[in-house]
Amino acid sequence: MEVVSAIAPGATQKIYIGPNTGQGVLDTYNKIVTDNTAKTISTSWGLCESLSGDSFLNALDTIFAQSVAQGQAVFAASGDYGAYDCRDGVTLDVDSPASDPHVVGVGGTRLTVGAGGSYNCESVWSNNPYGVGGGLSSLFARPGYQNGPGVNNLYPNGKRQAPDVSADADPGYSVYCTAGSNCGGAGWIEVGGTSAGAPLWAALAADVNQYLAANSQPRLGSASAALYAFFNATQQYRAYHDIVAGSNLHYLTTTGYDQASGVGTPDVWNLARDAAVWLGAVSIATGMSEYNTAQPMQVTIYNLMNQPIYAFDTKANCSALDLQLQVGPVWQPPSQAPCPLRRAADYDRGWGNLHGAHSRQHPHWRAQRVHARALPAGAAVRLVTHDHQHHRLLCVGHSVLVNCSLCG
Numbered sequence: 001m002e003v004v005s006a007i008a009p010g011a012t013q014k015i016y017i018g019p020n021t022g023q024g025v026l027d028t029y030n031k032i033v034t035d036n037t038a039k040t041i042s043t044s045w046g047l048c049e050s051l052s053g054d055s056f057l058n059a060l061d062t063i064f065a066q067s068v069a070q071g072q073a074v075f076a077a078s079g080d081y082g083a084y085d086c087r088d089g090v091t092l093d094v095d096s097p098a099s100d101p102h103v104v105g106v107g108g109t110r111l112t113v114g115a116g117g118s119y120n121c122e123s124v125w126s127n128n129p130y131g132v133g134g135g136l137s138s139l140f141a142r143p144g145y146q147n148g149p150g151v152n153n154l155y156p157n158g159k160r161q162a163p164d165v166s167a168d169a170d171p172g173y174s175v176y177c178t179a180g181s182n183c184g185g186a187g188w189i190e191v192g193g194t195s196a197g198a199p200l201w202a203a204l205a206a207d208v209n210q211y212l213a214a215n216s217q218p219r220l221g222s223a224s225a226a227l228y229a230f231f232n233a234t235q236q237y238r239a240y241h242d243i244v245a246g247s248n249l250h251y252l253t254t255t256g257y258d259q260a261s262g263v264g265t266p267d268v269w270n271l272a273r274d275a276a277v278w279l280g281a282v283s284i285a286t287g288m289s290e291y292n293t294a295q296p297m298q299v300t301i302y303n304l305m306n307q308p309i310y311a312f313d314t315k316a317n318c319s320a321l322d323l324q325l326q327v328g329p330v331w332q333p334p335s336q337a338p339c340p341l342r343r344a345a346d347y348d349r350g351w352g353n354l355h356g357a358h359s360r361q362h363p364h365w366r367a368q369r370v371h372a373r374a375l376p377a378g379a380a381v382r383l384v385t386h387d388h389q390h391h392r393l394l395c396v397g398h399s400v401l402v403n404c405s406l407c408g
Contacts, residue, residue, distance in 0.1 A: 033070070042203075043076050046076060061101070061102060073202070076104070083135045092250060106163055106200075107124075108125040119241070130193075134262075136155065138159070146160070146164075150254050171192060172191045212279060219279075229278055231257070
């Protein structure tokens, strides 16, 4: 609670307490998800997968899958016993719920600072038998979002890898203890480990969400896909410090992702600016795989996290013409003359452009998705039909303003 208060002092905290039993764990997490009031959640309540059992892990996963659907981000400590989460020093195991694919697993580092508290360097936190938890799940398959440099290193076996990210675990954080018998004496003490990293990340996510809202951008949502998207993207701002020193008593660090530090630790200001760019970019898709253009069609605009941000209907009676998705550098209301337009494919050919070749002979138009990753600020996006013979724009769909002030 004190870590969250320090990093996100204006955040409202809701504290959930439950029995330390299997059913108590399920009931407590289920209450958090069904309440659906907190959008960033921190937990350091964990147990190794082997002692949890597959039935319990699957029940827990069902709850966290619902949290993802609701846009809740759960940050969980990855454990403090290195690669041997069951604490026997022999058996490789990972901590639940950090190993759940619907949760962001948070590891830990040892942080060294420079003059004035400036960032210097980090290494993986380990001090045998303690160290950052991480490794491979015995149950869950690797989720689709978990990819990028380093993911396919020496160890992967197709299973979910943990942790996803890291934060300072040593030295720890100053907290004030009023229960002296539980913390070696009342007053200010230092608390570290991954149990401090999880609330740090939850608080940072709340700060980033506030920044995104102030810039009229969608929130991080469940965060997992977004955090890996920033990791894989060619970034204007470097969002993570890559940790390339140390191990968690078994797994070594590598360039990029590794099971000792995940994708690294955050540079929060950079991460926030990257999020504004990526969550503000758009892609276009229809809800149908094939469409007869003689009927109106709904077009949905998504950001790059596949969150729908706008939808509109095209006009009917366009079956004899090509359809093109186009964007323009300056937005104009639909009542005004069309602004200069270019096909979205000019911005990102990797996804192709929306058009139906030879549609005079083939009135069915097969939809594709287009990511327009470099839209100018305030770009207009519209679906039009183009009469190649007369070079006119006809049957123009509803124009929309893309709030993309940091996109290029």
